[in-house]
Amino acid sequence: MRRWLILFLLMAGAAGVGAWMMAGGTSGTSATPEPPQSVDLAEGAEFYQEYCASCHGADLEGQAGWRSAGEDGILPAPPA
Template sequence: MFLAGLAGAVIVAAGGFWLLSSDGNASGMRPDDGEFVALGETIYAEQCASCHGRDRKGETNWREPLATGGMPAPPHDESGHTWHHPGQLLFDYTKHGGQALIGDRGKSNMPPFGDVLSDDEIWAVLSYIKSTWPTEIRTMHDQRNGS
């Protein structure tokens, strides 16, 4: 029984190490992987730019609530708040949509992309976005992610 428990603990520890070893945090972001970033840039142009802007500057007056109760699409450059959030939260928000995460606390216009993009494609988009941030913003994002 003790050996089974020990084996389980080793498996959990190894899994945690694998998750953390990819980029220093428990996310699939790889902003220094040129091929992955290029894939993300292509997908961003096809799936995200119509709301968040080709230049990642978001919609006009993105801090002001819409008449419908939601918020305009925020920028994904350093002027926005994307970098304030952990990679896993950004992934979940993209995959499941904003409303799934916000619940009754508000209204989100962010649609889910889990049926449109694979997990790797979502991470590629997030990697592309992060790759465009200035070094100091990337460093702060890394620190917020525990790396």
């Protein structure tokens, strides 16, 4: 009986340590990310226009027929 109690306590402790580490431990960082700042949003919009809009559309609409593969088997760009 004592062996099972010790095993249970070890398992419970390991589970507790694992949960504590996944929650961030004592690193001092928040588990909730900070909301994006206006400068982040402006940079993101610029990045999208430069690298993504040519396929996904300037208004995030995607390419026509994006749900069906073309004759080459490639799917068109979906809405962003």
